[in-house]
Amino acid sequence: AQKITQTQPGMFVQEKEAVTLDCTYDTSDQSYGLFWYKQPSSGEMIFLIYQGSYDEQNATEGRYSLNFQKARKSANLVISASQLGDSAMYFCAMDVNNQGGKLIFGQGTELSVKP
Amino acid sequence: NAGVTQTPKFQVLKTGQSMTLQCAQDMNHEYMSWYRQDPGMGLRLIHYSVGAGITDQGEVPNGYNVSRSTTEDFPLRLLSAAPSQTSVYFCASRPGGEIYEQYFGPGTRLTVT
Numbered sequence: 001a002q003k004i005t006q007t008q009p010g011m012f013v014q015e016k017e018a019v020t021l022d023c024t025y026d027t028s029d030q031s032y033g034l035f036w037y038k039q040p041s042s043g044e045m046i047f048l049i050y051q052g053s054y055d056e057q058n059a060t061e062g063r064y065s066l067n068f069q070k071a072r073k074s075a076n077l078v079i080s081a082s083q084l085g086d087s088a089m090y091f092c093a094m095d096v097n098n099q100g101g102k103l104i105f106g107q108g109t110e111l112s113v114k115p
Numbered sequence: 116n117a118g119v120t121q122t123p124k125f126q127v128l129k130t131g132q133s134m135t136l137q138c139a140q141d142m143n144h145e146y147m148s149w150y151r152q153d154p155g156m157g158l159r160l161i162h163y164s165v166g167a168g169i170t171d172q173g174e175v176p177n178g179y180n181v182s183r184s185t186t187e188d189f190p191l192r193l194l195s196a197a198p199s200q201t202s203v204y205f206c207a208s209r210p211g212g213e214i215y216e217q218y219f220g221p222g223t224r225l226t227v228t
Binding site: 004033035037043044045047050052091093095098099101102103104105106107108 | 146155157159163207
């Protein structure tokens with residue numbers, strides 16, 4: 001079965017520190033994509049970062065990086081230098097075979113950044 | 116570009132009523148999808164489309180119909196609303212090729228009483 005697991009319902013981090021949000025995935029397919037989305041309290045879904053299963057380098061986008069460990073089937077999100085505006089829900093998602101419209105989401109992690 | 120637009124933003128229905136949630140994108144994206152988000156949960160796929168005239172079921176399709184007669188529009192129809200369909204509904208689109216990011220609409224908050 002294809003599944004995304006986020007085991008941290010809630011996380012706290014001090015402003016300006018780094019934080020890692022955990023994500024493990026389960027699929028028997030070789031080709032897939034992994035995503036992280038941010039959902040602030042206003043409700044919109046904001047794309048943060050993408051990692052393809054065949055990408056050898058970890059993806060980075062500004063303060064966001066994806067720690068991709070294929071053998072462990074993990075795709076953790078690292079946010080460096082946390083800001084108050086980073087307080088939000090974060091969702092890990094997978095697109096098996098990069099099928100285009102079929103994302104499987106985890107349950108999310110609520111991140112709170114303390115001043 | 117307006118991106119992905121959804122109407123209405125909020126809707127209250129009585130059990131048994133039907134309605135259509137509208138979704139449109141002006142980016143000429145090939146793929147479009149509908150998700151629902153229940154409180155405290157991630158999004159779950161209802162239906163998706165890989166192009167005009169082509170649709171398929173996702174994880175939770177029961178009680179919903181879709182059609183895609185144009186590239187731009189992907190309406191979601193609730194046939195006979197039930198309280199279990201109370202949720203926030205998101206429409207998303209994605210270009211084809213090797214651009215994998217899905218662009219989400221702002222969501223429709225639906226309450227069925």
